[in-house]
Amino acid sequence: MPLAAMASASSSSSRPRWSRSILAAALLCCIAALVSSAAGAGGLGPISTNGRNYTKVCDAARFVALGLDMSRFRYCDASLPYAARVSDLVGRLQLEEKVRNLGDQAEGAPRVGLPPYKWWGEALHGVSDVGPGGTWFGGAVPGATSFPLVLNSAAAFNESLWRAVGAAVSTEIRAMYNLGHAELTYWSPNINVVRDPRWGRASETPGEDPFLVGRYAVNFVRGMQDVGRYGYGGDPFSRPIKVSSCCKHFAAYDVDAWFKADRLTFDARVEERDMVETFERPFQTCIRDGDASCVMCSYNRINGVPACADARLLSETVRAQWQLHGYIVSDCDSVRVMVRDAKWLNYTGVEAAAAAMKAGLDLDCGMFWEGARDFFTTYGVDAVRQGKIKEADVDNALGNTYLTLMRLGFFDGMPEYESLGAGDVCTDEHKELAADAARQGMVLLKNDARRLPLDPNRINSVSLVGLLQHINATDVMLGDYRGQPCRVVTPYNAIRKVVNATYVHACDGGGAACDTAKIADATIVIAGLNMSVERESNDREDLLLPWNQTGWINAVAAASPTPIVLVIMSAGGVDVSFAHNNTKIGAILWAGYPGEEGGTAIADVLFGKHNPGGRLPLTWFKNEYVSQIPMTSMALRPDAANGYPGRTYKFYAGPAVLYPFGHGLSYTTYSYASRTTGAAVTIPIAAWEHCKMLTYNESAGAPSPPPACPALDVAGHRCDEAVSFTLTVRNTGGAGGDHVVPVYTAPPAEVGDAPLKQLVAFRRVFVPAGAAAEVPVTLNVCQAFGIVEETAYTVVPSGASKVIVGDDALALSFAVTINLRM
Ligand SMILES: *[C@@H]1O[C@H](CO)[C@@H](O)[C@H](O)[C@H]1NC(C)=O
Ligand SMILES: *[C@@H]1O[C@H](CO)[C@@H](O)[C@H](O)[C@H]1NC(C)=O
Ligand SMILES: *[C@@H]1O[C@H](CO)[C@@H](O)[C@H](O)[C@H]1NC(C)=O
Ligand SMILES: *[C@@H]1O[C@H](CO)[C@@H](O)[C@H](O)[C@H]1NC(C)=O
Numbered sequence: 001m002p003l004a005a006m007a008s009a010s011s012s013s014s015r016p017r018w019s020r021s022i023l024a025a026a027l028l029c030c031i032a033a034l035v036s037s038a039a040g041a042g043g044l045g046p047i048s049t050n051g052r053n054y055t056k057v058c059d060a061a062r063f064v065a066l067g068l069d070m071s072r073f074r075y076c077d078a079s080l081p082y083a084a085r086v087s088d089l090v091g092r093l094q095l096e097e098k099v100r101n102l103g104d105q106a107e108g109a110p111r112v113g114l115p116p117y118k119w120w121g122e123a124l125h126g127v128s129d130v131g132p133g134g135t136w137f138g139g140a141v142p143g144a145t146s147f148p149l150v151l152n153s154a155a156a157f158n159e160s161l162w163r164a165v166g167a168a169v170s171t172e173i174r175a176m177y178n179l180g181h182a183e184l185t186y187w188s189p190n191i192n193v194v195r196d197p198r199w200g201r202a203s204e205t206p207g208e209d210p211f212l213v214g215r216y217a218v219n220f221v222r223g224m225q226d227v228g229r230y231g232y233g234g235d236p237f238s239r240p241i242k243v244s245s246c247c248k249h250f251a252a253y254d255v256d257a258w259f260k261a262d263r264l265t266f267d268a269r270v271e272e273r274d275m276v277e278t279f280e281r282p283f284q285t286c287i288r289d290g291d292a293s294c295v296m297c298s299y300n301r302i303n304g305v306p307a308c309a310d311a312r313l314l315s316e317t318v319r320a321q322w323q324l325h326g327y328i329v330s331d332c333d334s335v336r337v338m339v340r341d342a343k344w345l346n347y348t349g350v351e352a353a354a355a356a357m358k359a360g361l362d363l364d365c366g367m368f369w370e371g372a373r374d375f376f377t378t379y380g381v382d383a384v385r386q387g388k389i390k391e392a393d394v395d396n397a398l399g400n401t402y403l404t405l406m407r408l409g410f411f412d413g414m415p416e417y418e419s420l421g422a423g424d425v426c427t428d429e430h431k432e433l434a435a436d437a438a439r440q441g442m443v444l445l446k447n448d449a450r451r452l453p454l455d456p457n458r459i460n461s462v463s464l465v466g467l468l469q470h471i472n473a474t475d476v477m478l479g480d481y482r483g484q485p486c487r488v489v490t491p492y493n494a495i496r497k498v499v500n501a502t503y504v505h506a507c508d509g510g511g512a513a514c515d516t517a518k519i520a521d522a523t524i525v526i527a528g529l530n531m532s533v534e535r536e537s538n539d540r541e542d543l544l545l546p547w548n549q550t551g552w553i554n555a556v557a558a559a560s561p562t563p564i565v566l567v568i569m570s571a572g573g574v575d576v577s578f579a580h581n582n583t584k585i586g587a588i589l590w591a592g593y594p595g596e597e598g599g600t601a602i603a604d605v606l607f608g609k610h611n612p613g614g615r616l617p618l619t620w621f622k623n624e625y626v627s628q629i630p631m632t633s634m635a636l637r638p639d640a641a642n643g644y645p646g647r648t649y650k651f652y653a654g655p656a657v658l659y660p661f662g663h664g665l666s667y668t669t670y671s672y673a674s675r676t677t678g679a680a681v682t683i684p685i686a687a688w689e690h691c692k693m694l695t696y697n698e699s700a701g702a703p704s705p706p707p708a709c710p711a712l713d714v715a716g717h718r719c720d721e722a723v724s725f726t727l728t729v730r731n732t733g734g735a736g737g738d739h740v741v742p743v744y745t746a747p748p749a750e751v752g753d754a755p756l757k758q759l760v761a762f763r764r765v766f767v768p769a770g771a772a773a774e775v776p777v778t779l780n781v782c783q784a785f786g787i788v789e790e791t792a793y794t795v796v797p798s799g800a801s802k803v804i805v806g807d808d809a810l811a812l813s814f815a816v817t818i819n820l821r822m
């Protein structure tokens with residue numbers, strides 16, 4: 001969403017300040033008033049404050065009120081298959097009516113009983129009122145549970161947590177829908193990988209690893225979409241969904257605004273290998289394994305073609321190859337952006353709208369600038385009349401959107417959710433889940449001489465030092481795409497509950513105000529960033545702490561009689577080398593943007609009520625890294641010609657890492673053991689066409705002669721081989737704890753240009769003090785040992801791959817030798 005829209009979206013008012021919305025709101029209030037008196041007399045279900053006075057479209061009384069007889073409309077015949085009903089509905093519409101339903105503010109068609117629908121919804125980490133959709137707070141629903149930002153939840157490496165959060169969010173949406181406070185379609189999650197540490201939207205995403213991001217996507221989407229009664233089986237085109245979830249932004253989108261580069265005009269130059277291996281992978285997982293009912297295409301161009309007009313990406317890949325059962329929506333205004341900003345092929349509005357629809361775009365989200373509508377609605381009729389698209393293309397797009405609404409029960413209702421109401425929003429259970437998510441995602445980066453946890457029985461006074469926005473973080477913890485939270489528990493509030501004498505030293509005015517820090521038993525500094533530094537439409541230029549925080553943190557540390565504790569609020573990594581080096585800074589905790597219950601989670605970790613188990617979902621680089629590579633370079637691998645060092649833990653092997661991907665300490669210690677010392681897999685190859693050549697690295701012992709079959713093309717293989725082993729995780733310390741077991745593979749050393757290692761599995765387990773947990777791991781050979789070769793085929797290389805379990809000093813590894821037998 002462009003910046004101007006966000007400025008209004010984040011205002012404190014409970015309604016987004018959109019000029020059109022204000023008009024609409026004024027109109028709707030009057031309709032609601034009318035409806036309210038009508039219903040008072042007759043009674044027709046709940047009275048909606050967003051103008052909706054029905055809970056399902058196919059309600060006979062609703063048709064009567066419109067002067068229609070529902071029995072004459074086959075699209076309301078619940079005995080027919082959805083596809084037949086949707087084609088009946090679309091077939092009744094005239095071209096002009098059809099086109100008025102191709103934008104996010106679909107107007108409906110009263111003539112045939114079809115009501116308007118506001119498609120735009122956001123639920124990144126809780127129900128949000130960002131955008132001119134149908135979600136609003138006030139009245140019966142003053143707020144909704146604001147979970148930690150996605151990067152925090154990702155740091156928990158806990159798949160059931162992500163699913164539980166998705167399920168809680170969708171329950172709150174269903175409750176709000178029943179009350180006329182929400183619609184049923186939400187454009188979350190954001191699953192672009194954080195390719196560059198400067199990216200402003202890191203908070204919204206699950207981090208830098210495509211596998212981790214994909215697993216987050218599957219679980220969040222299934223939490224949002226799965227209806228208990230139906231689970232995940234049955235015909236995917238008619239399986240009911242609780243709330244529609246959307247994987248965005250497809251694809252290769254992760255430059256927002258960096259110096260002169262702007263996402264609206266950015267043309268990402270991407271090699272096919274990086275597309276397959278990194279940029280597309282989370283989307284493939286989200287659609288194939290999560291069955292997300294929506295994909296959003298991005299603003300940027302990829303190798304010259306706007307993502308939202310790229311038939312190969314939308315029609316061939318998303319819809320045909322990955323089998324999307326749902327609709328494709330544009331990021332808001334991206335069709336206009338092709339004409340206005342990218343000036344792509346000098347296209348007119350009609351041409352751009354036609355190109356996007358032909359490429360596979362179903363719904364155009366538009367921003368209503370200066371009273372204009374989205375491009376599909378504005379130019380759709382002309383595009384058909386001028387022969388640039390066929391009316392059948394419009395029908396196809398509407399088929400995809402209305403089928404999604406059918407699955408949501410928009411037409412027929414969804415009995416299991418109809419009793420949900422205001423009492424199901426901001427429940428104690430959801431607030432506790434938000435606190436638990438925040439706790440699970442806390443990452444302990446440094447803990448010299450066991451500075452943490454603090455003992456509440458020995459600490460009688462605490463100095464809390466930092467900027468007020470971090471100490472009293474009513475705003476910063478909620479991050480972007482927030483709604484109205486149920487409440488906010490600030491670090492100050494939560495720490496004060498543990499230690500009565502908590503003194504606040506606000507450093508907003510520079511160093512002087514922090515001097516009193518020396519009087520307390522313990523000094524806790526809370527520092528970091530906020531959305532003026534990292535946000536959508538705002539990438540960072542460096543990785544340092546802004547606003548002179550480094551200066552006064554060092555001064556406070558020097559003045560404190562005991563080593564201080566530093567808590568960092570940020571999404572992207574911050575170069576806190578100064579703190580890592582400083583012996584007067586005993587511990588560093590990354591708290592991210594932990595949501596409305598964040599203060600509780602921070603206090604629980606600092607005072608030992610919770611033993612931290614989170615891991616960094618992205619590399620924390622030292623600041624020197626960003627001078628080595630421009631943000632606009634999309635390649636993941638090192639680029640010798642330009643001197644670029646490579647990106648993410650998979651390809652960067654240089655010295656500019658402060659804390660690696662997967663780093664995270666605990667208050668206890670663990671040891672690993674496994675009986676497995678290695679494995680061998682022989683795969684008989686049926687025919688030569690399943691073999692691919694590989695690039696070998698001469699200096700790493702390229703095999704000579706090369707093997708008869710260097711690598712197996714997984715596309716033509718059944719892929720049922722697996723490698724299994726069991727890991728014993730022993731808690732050798734004094735505190736029970738959650739421990740994340742990451743499993744990586746590394747391809748044979750002689751394979752050139754390969755990832756250093758790649759995450760292929762992970763599991764979070766609780767291990768009581770002194771006890772052990774058995775973690776069984778099964779790795780599918782194609783999925784776990786597959787790599788993407790130069791020409792973008794996914795292949796399993798022959799030779800000795802490695803399995804690496806764990807990070808840091810704990811890592812244990814063994815070889816898996818893969819023999820491809822001709
Ligand atoms: C429901 O609202 C619509 C306007 O949005 C109105 O035309 C219709 O009469 C209302 N129906 C009832 C039964 O109140
Ligand atoms: C994972 O998250 C779920 C849901 O919040 C929680 O019940 C479970 O304890 C977590 N697992 C571990 C090992 O922390
Ligand atoms: C677009 O139009 C401008 C001005 O007429 C022209 O200079 C330019 O070459 C055109 N670009 C393309 C891609 O056709
Ligand atoms: C911090 O917030 C608390 C209430 O949560 C308030 O009492 C206190 O005055 C605030 N501190 C400052 C310095 O504004």
Ligand SMILES: *[C@@H]1O[C@H](CO)[C@@H](O)[C@H](O)[C@H]1NC(C)=O
Pocket residue numbers: 497498499500
């Ligand atoms: C806080 O201080 C008051 C007054 O000294 C005392 O009554 C109370 O028990 C203290 N609370 C905690 C949590 O220590």
Ligand SMILES: *[C@@H]1O[C@H](CO)[C@@H](O)[C@H](O)[C@H]1NC(C)=O
Pocket residue numbers: 509510511512548551552555
């Ligand atoms: C930064 O902090 C140091 C140490 O407290 C102080 O001496 C200096 O004046 C501060 N600079 C600014 C620009 O606030």
Ligand SMILES: *[C@@H]1O[C@H](CO)[C@@H](O)[C@H](O)[C@H]1NC(C)=O
Pocket residue numbers: 467469475530531532547
């Ligand atoms: C971020 O913090 C800076 C420095 O205190 C402040 O000027 C700015 O307004 C803050 N921005 C937001 C979005 O809170």
Ligand SMILES: *[C@@H]1O[C@H](CO)[C@@H](O)[C@H](O)[C@H]1NC(C)=O
Pocket residue numbers: 577578581
């Ligand atoms: C931290 O210590 C390392 C190693 O001694 C040194 O290279 C680096 O310059 C130090 N960084 C800071 C910010 O003090």
Ligand SMILES: *[C@@H]1O[C@H](CO)[C@@H](O)[C@H](O)[C@H]1NC(C)=O
Pocket residue numbers: 697698699700751752753754
């Ligand atoms: C080739 O192998 C050498 C030695 O292991 C290593 O230093 C180098 O980075 C490798 N090059 C590539 C392109 O993988």
